[in-house]
Amino acid sequence: MTRSVTALLSLVLLLFALASCGGSSSSNGGTVTLNWWAYNEPSGSFREAADRCTRESHGRYRIAFNALGNDADTQRQSLVRRLAAKDASIDLMSMDVVWTGEFAEAGWIRPWPASFARQVRKGTLAGPLATATYQGKLYAAPANSNTQLLWYRKDLIKNPPKTWDAMIDQAAKLKKAGRVEIQGAAYEGTMVWFNALVTSAGGRILDGPTKVGGNKQALRTAARIMSKLAGSKAADPSLKNQKEDQNRLAFETGQAAFQVNYPFIYPSAKANNPKLFKEIGWAPYPGVEPGKPAKAPIGGFNWGVSSYTAHPQEAFAAATCLRDPTNQRAFAIKGGLPPTLSSLYDDKAFKKDYPFAGLVRRQLEHAGVRPVTPLYADVSLAVYTTVSPPGNIDLKSVVKKLTERIGDALKSKGLL
């Protein structure tokens, strides 16, 4: 009896030992393993950056790549549920630019120490740097930026439109491929669209971190444009379910003359539909009023260091390496993700593969930043559940509804 109990106990202990082997940061022979949780960038450039930095650390650390989901909402969910539980198995993470306020306020990420921060600030564009800063402190390293351009088919469109209204009218008149591809599902992408429309119309969703924007006319204009597209022939029938990747697919299969999307669609079209690729043209993000340039969306990823890592020094060093010029160039050329380092936009080799570099940098200088608030997730949820599906927007009540819901979200009360 005693012997079998002992045997059972040792079996249990053995299982525990085995289970903990698979776990968090473990060091062996002086090499620290850093778990990097990041968006699984489809071209594989993030994974390759991890391998390159591991090699170049000469045995100081090894970066283990852990893939997060494909859209920003699922990535955030995976990270926050671990961070809220103080999970030590995250050392580094890729953070969407809008998470900085929330993660910093909750104490999940470490502010960057002065020496590393100096390195990060050097040569980095001001826009992306602002997305990584909260209350004056640098909380993350901008790794890539992003902005949406207006992509169009040169074989169908001679003069790309300058405003949303013009684009919708132009598309609706086309005999074939008369669609405008844009994100309309109830998720972050629709918040991006709405924010760009509001800021282009001269308003803001929030005035400061805790106050609903005062310019109601801008909210009304933004809702009107969304509703106009949804009600026109130019809308994709699945607009209310569409995310960036469905837009890319619809455009690549020749269903649309216009697509408002990030530059990742460019290398993707090159690989998937070389014939159509030759006809792809690009233009600035459409504006709201004629003669007034748009405030284009700004997106991208920053690298953050978890508050619960056991190896902060190695993690900061690794994060710095993961955004160095070589890696950023690879993100841009392979994955179509615009760099945050100003000098790369002047690089001849880069410009050759990234012919819209100048336009991207110009847009990033005048981007319409999404609201900076620790309650960003709630605010965004309040907005996109109100304006998606765009076809259901009631123009009479939408502004009142938005103001109420955003107000509730800012007090973190009410169901959304």
Place this chain on the structure above:
Amino acid sequence: MARAAKKPLTDRARAERKLGLLLCAPAGIVMLAVTAYPIANAIYLSLLRSDLRFPGQREFIGLDNYVTVLSSSLWWKDVLHTVILTLASVSLELVLGMLLALVMHRALFARGLLRTAALIPYGIVTVVAAFAWRLAWSGSEGGFVPKVLGLSTDPLTQTSTTYLVAILAEVWKTTPFMALLLLAGLALVPDELHEAAKVDGATAWQRFRRITLPLMKPAILVALLFRTLDAFRIFDSVYVISNNGVNRPLESVSVLGYNTLLNRLNLGLGSAVSVLIFVFVIFIAALFVKGLGTSLDEQTGAGK
């Protein structure tokens, strides 16, 4: 037995009882740890303002969270969605499950094979099954169903067809479970009764209605109980088929709880939603158990 317990226990009986308790203790502790503690904790959290993003602002606010949830139109909308999904899928499952059970019961050959084959959908992980249904029906993701049916619109963008897909996925997946429970009930119906009825000239339909169904009532109620409770808490298939909760008209109460807890990290509000789902589930269970009690009494002739 009852009388024996009142007598002073012998040493031997006491030792045996102690051993019995000791042997049960691990199971009891595990049950407490994995069910009682989380439930109690959820109830406690639902009385707090507790948001993981503001760890410093935790305070006791009484029933405020319940007031918020119960006065929210979103909650009642989602309750309605859940009730539609539950009623539609459980009633379809009952009919199909009964047919399947009758077939399995009457099968003359390959009984084991038939029963195993019928159980396969139930053995598939819900998320995988839900993805299979979503990918088959989604127009934008290249599913084959819209092409075969010649649909011009994507079925997963229309509310009514999205419901249809979610219900079909649920029915496809859990009908075997229903059938298995009903099969056990069918086995309880004695053949003699059927033969006697046949002699009296009863048709097959009369025999089914007057003999099989009444005798199976407890089994049917148990099957309905399990399935209704399951269906009311529906999460996986709805979450996947609604494209990670993006398609709001399909949102069930569990998805709402998930969003509040895991997306907004609002533990107080989310726990209130979870506790309310729990209360609904207990209410449904109580209704069924009451029905079950009466039907058992009818059968044994005990009455109330």
